[in-house]
Amino acid sequence: MSDLQAAVAAGVVGAEDGYRALLRATVEVARAIFHAKAASVFLLDEETEELVFEAVAGEGADTLVGQRFPADTGVAGWVVVTRQPLVVEDLTKDTRFSREAAESTGFVPKGLMAVPLLAEEKTLGVLEVLDRPQETKFTLAEMDLLGLFGNQAAIALDLLQRARRARAALEGEGELKTLAAFAAKLEGADEDERRAGLDLLDALRRLL
Amino acid sequence: MSLLAHESDEEYGLPAWSLSASAGDSIRIRGGWPERVTRDWAFGDSTGAGVRVCVLDSGVELDHPLIGTVERSVAVSKDGDEIVIADDDAGDLCGHGTACAGIIRAIAPDCELTSVRVLGAGYTGSAAVMLAGLEWAIEQGFDVVNMSLSTTKKQYVDRLHELADVAYFKRTILVASAHNMPIESFPWRFASVISVGSHELDDALTFYANPSPPVEFFARGLNVDIAWLGGETINATGNSFATPHIAAICALILGKHPELTPFQLKSVLHLTASNVDE
Numbered sequence: 377m378s379d380l381q382a383a384v385a386a387g388v389v390g391a392e393d394g395y396r397a398l399l400r401a402t403v404e405v406a407r408a409i410f411h412a413k414a415a416s417v418f419l420l421d422e423e424t425e426e427l428v429f430e431a432v433a434g435e436g437a438d439t440l441v442g443q444r445f446p447a448d449t450g451v452a453g454w455v456v457v458t459r460q461p462l463v464v465e466d467l468t469k470d471t472r473f474s475r476e477a478a479e480s481t482g483f484v485p486k487g488l489m490a491v492p493l494l495a496e497e498k499t500l501g502v503l504e505v506l507d508r509p510q511e512t513k514f515t516l517a518e519m520d521l522l523g524l525f526g527n528q529a530a531i532a533l534d535l536l537q538r539a540r541r542a543r544a545a546l547e548g549e550g551e552l553k554t555l556a557a558f559a560a561k562l563e564g565a566d567e568d569e570r571r572a573g574l575d576l577l578d579a580l581r582r583l584l
Numbered sequence: 585m586s587l588l589a590h591e592s593d594e595e596y597g598l599p600a601w602s603l604s605a606s607a608g609d610s611i612r613i614r615g616g617w618p619e620r621v622t623r624d625w626a627f628g629d630s631t632g633a634g635v636r637v638c639v640l641d642s643g644v645e646l647d648h649p650l651i652g653t654v655e656r657s658v659a660v661s662k663d664g665d666e667i668v669i670a671d672d673d674a675g676d677l678c679g680h681g682t683a684c685a686g687i688i689r690a691i692a693p694d695c696e697l698t699s700v701r702v703l704g705a706g707y708t709g710s711a712a713v714m715l716a717g718l719e720w721a722i723e724q725g726f727d728v729v730n731m732s733l734s735t736t737k738k739q740y741v742d743r744l745h746e747l748a749d750v751a752y753f754k755r756t757i758l759v760a761s762a763h764n765m766p767i768e769s770f771p772w773r774f775a776s777v778i779s780v781g782s783h784e785l786d787d788a789l790t791f792y793a794n795p796s797p798p799v800e801f802f803a804r805g806l807n808v809d810i811a812w813l814g815g816e817t818i819n820a821t822g823n824s825f826a827t828p829h830i831a832a833i834c835a836l837i838l839g840k841h842p843e844l845t846p847f848q849l850k851s852v853l854h855l856t857a858s859n860v861d862e
Contacts, residue, residue, distance in 0.1 A: 448704060454678040457642060457703045458733055461764060463821040465807070470816060494767055497736045514821055516784055516806055523765040 395536035413507035491526035621855040627836035632692025638726040641681030643701035659701040686811025691832035711737040730831040732824040734769035752776040759831040793857035803829035
C-alpha cells in the first residue's frame with residue numbers, strides 16, 4: 377500500500393466507525409425521546425431489494441444488526457415505496473405481520489412509527505420506532521419530531537455509505553477503483569510523470 | 585407527447601385566444617350558485633354517484649370488505665426503456681392504495697373507483713412510471729385523481745407540471761399529498777392541484793382552508809381507521825390519509841354539481857371549509 381493510500385485509509389476507516397456510532401446514537405436518542413421499547417435504522421439494498429438492520433437500540437440491539445428482509449412488504453416496505461412516514465398503533469391485528477416479525481426478530485411490536493430516510497432524490501432506508509407508550513394518543517407534533525430524526529439519521533447513513541464506498545475503492549473494489557489505482561500510480565511516479573498525470577487529470581476535470 | 589394543452593381548447597370548441605364583441609352570448613355559463621355556498625348546497629345528500637375516481641397508488645386489494653367493487657385495475661411498469669400499461673389483478677403489495685381507496689369509499693360510497701398501480705414495481709424508474717400512470721389517468725378523463733404520493737426527481741418536474749395543468753383544463757381534479765418531511769417534492773406544490781396536509785381532529789368531514797399555501801387544505805390524517813391488507817382494518821397516521829378525505833369530498837361535490845371546473849370546485853372547498861366564516 378502506498379503512503380497516500382495508507383493515509384486515506386486511516387481517515388476512511390476512522391470515519392466509518394464514527395458514522396456508525398453517530399447512527400447508533402441517533403436511534404438511541406429516538407428511542408429515549410419517544411420512550412419506546414426499540415428503535416432501528418434499516419439500509420435499503422437496491423440490488424437485492426432488501427432492507428438491512430444497520431443500527432438498533434433497545435430490543436434486539438445485540439442480535440439484529442446485519443439481518444435482512446424483503447424491502448417491499450410490511451410497514452417498512454410501505455414507507456420505502458411511498459417515501460412517506462407511517463404510524464400504526466395496533467399492529468397486533470395484522471396476523472401476517474406479527475408472524476413475520478416474530479420469525480425474523482423474535483419481537484412483535486404493538487405499535488410502530490416509520491419514516492423514510494431520504495437524501496435528495498434517493499431513498500437510503502427507514503427509521504423505525506417501536507412501541508411508544510400508548511396511554512397517550514399519538515400527535516402530529518410527534519410526527520414532525522419523527523421526521524426531524526429521520527433527517528438526521530439519513531445524513532448519518534449517507535456519510536456511512538460514502539465512507540464504505542471510499543473503503544471499497546481503496547481495496548480495489550467499487551466504482552472508484554480506477555481513481556484509486558490512478559492515485560497509487562501517481563504516488564509511485566517520478567516528478568515529470570506526476571506533473572503530466574496531474575495536468576491530464578486537471579484537463580479532464582475542466583472538460584467534465 | 586399526446587397531451588398538449590391546446591388539444592383541450594379544440595375539444596371544447598371554444599375560441600382559443602380571443603372573443604369577438606358579439607360572441608359573449610355563445611359561451612354563456614349557467615350560474616345558480618346561492619348567495620351563501622353551504623355544505624348542504626355543496627354536497628348534502630351526495631353519495632358521489634356518477635363520479636369517476638382514480639387511485640394512483642400501489643394498487644387496491646381485490647374484494648376488500650371496506651372497498652367493494654373496483655371498476656378497473658391497471659398496472660404501469662417499466663420493461664427496459666418502454667412503459668407498459670396493462671390490466672392487472674395482482675391487487676396491492678404494500679397496502680397504501682388499499683388504505684386510500686377505503687377512505688374514499690367510506691365517504692363517497694357510490695363513486696366509481698379505478699386503481700392505477702404506479703408504486704411498488706422496483707425502485708428505479710419509479711418517477712417515469714408515476715408520470716405515465718398520471719398521463720393515462722388524464723387521458724381516461726377521470727373526475728378526481730387521488731395522488732397520495734410525490735416525486736423528488738427534478739428532471740421530471742417540468743413534465744409533471746405540464747400534466748397537472750393539462751388535467752386542470754380537462755376538468756380532472758388532482759388531489760395530492762403534501763410531504764410532511766422537510767424535502768422538496770412534487771406535484772403537491774403546484775397551484776393547479778389541490779394539496780392536502782393533516783389535522784388532528786377525529787372527523788372525516790372536517791377540513792380547513794390554509795391561508796398560507798402551498799398546503800391548501802388540512803383534512804383528517806391522525807389515528808384514522810384504514811383498510812389494511814388481508815381484509816383487515818387498522819388504525820394509522822399519515823398525510824397519505826388526509827388526501828383521500830379531500831378527494832372523496834370532491835367526489836361528493838361533483839356528484840351534486842358535475843358541471844364544476846377545478847377552479848370552481850376549489851372555490852366551493854374553500855367556502856365550505858370548517859374555518860371559513862359565514
